[in-house]
Amino acid sequence: MTAAVLSIGEVAARSGLATSAIRYYEELGLVEPVARQSGRRLFAESAANRMRAITAAREAGFSLDEIRRLLDSQVEGTEVWRELVEVKITQLSTRIERLQAVETLLRDSLTCGCRAWDDCPILLGACQPAPATASRDATGQDCA
Amino acid sequence: MTAAVLSIGEVAARSGLATSAIRYYEELGLVEPVARQSGRRLFAESAANRMRAITAAREAGFSLDEIRRLLDSQVEGTEVWRELVEVKITQLSTRIERLQAVETLLRDSLTCGCRAWDDCPILLGACQPAPATASRDATGQDCA
DNA sequence: GGTTGACTTCAAGCCGGCTTGAACTCGTAT
């Protein structure tokens, strides 16, 4: 028989978060205890799920503020949250692509026979080649 | 005719960094002006390359402190830097894998017919399913 | 010789995401 409500410590144990983090999340409006018992927070069991979902969202690159918006958009009954998630997926895949490019770059710099890492032609070639005093015609995509 | 030495402003222009960032990097020991002229820093042209290499390294997930170690390891004449880069490549690919898993998870949660994101069974299923009061036998890999 | 603009130093501030510490209140077990 699982308890119908959870103490903050139980939510922490189930979600893997620290109690201080949970209080902080409450302060930001990400979670709300269903009640208080002589000052102590009592959470619904779903709060633990919410905590784990928040952790997943953080890993995906959502800030806590974005997560708050995400949760707010659910409350309103609409499915706005799907749009927010779609946008984040796009950002995420862009980020992954960039990281993959950097990884390739690092690997290449290893096989390059260069003496020093900050002098590696491969590495520097991938970063914009310093337009010196020439005209900068907006081809400057930043490194990697 | 490119100048043999660069002012901090020129290094900034060539590297895309702010002058304040360059001063900060100097303070951390990541770069050193070759000389001073009535107080003003004069950098070798290679400093701009170093700045761009630092930016690339930051993107790869190196902290400024790690970059300092990386640069120090070069100065010593050895090729320790290759090892450091190898380690970082490993970390980077791990990170990429995690992000890809999170991306998949987000995509799946969209196609799942769940009403609310923080109640999505796919999302929560991928996070550890809350061992309730059962024994935690260290299978707890964290979410995604 | 006065203005401009790029530089200098130093201290302080900002950001997000928490953590930590001090001082306190509960309910329960011994």
Add this chain to the structure above:
DNA sequence: ATACGAGTTCAAGCCGGCTTGAAGTCAACC
């Protein structure tokens, strides 16, 4: 009765990576 453990509040601190502001210096140009 009293000690314990888990909770509470609030303010302050920490992390990395810079940025910002104030006040000063310097060379060049008109």
